[in-house]
Amino acid sequence: MLRIYDVVLAMAGDAAGIAEQIERRDSDLARQLRRATQSVALNVAEGAGNTAGHKRQRYQTALGSAREVLACVQVAQAMRYIGTVDARALDRMDHVIATLGRLVYRRAS
Secondary structure (H helix, E strand, C coil): CCCHHHHHHHHHHHHHHHHHHHHCCCHHHHHHHHHHHHHHHHHHHHHHCCCHHHHHHHHHHHHHHHHHHHHHHHHHHHCCCCCCCCHHHHHHHHHHHHHHHHHHHCCCC
């Protein structure tokens, strides 16, 4: 399994707490955040067990979902559903996005 998977699981824990806060104001956005978070973890796990093009597709889907996780948090902040988010949680989200981006967009050797 990729080392990033542990960070993804930590991000899922962060997102769960944030989703609980959002739920009080917008159950749809909280549900979307949960689905996107689950998609990141499941696609990273699936990609680790695939080869070549299928691996890249799973990581690309995980990347899109990771960006969606961050967007859900940003929208919740913009809509004033939540306040400041722990910087470590945001760093984990950025780390997952950056790592998956490198996996998806690296040049073929």
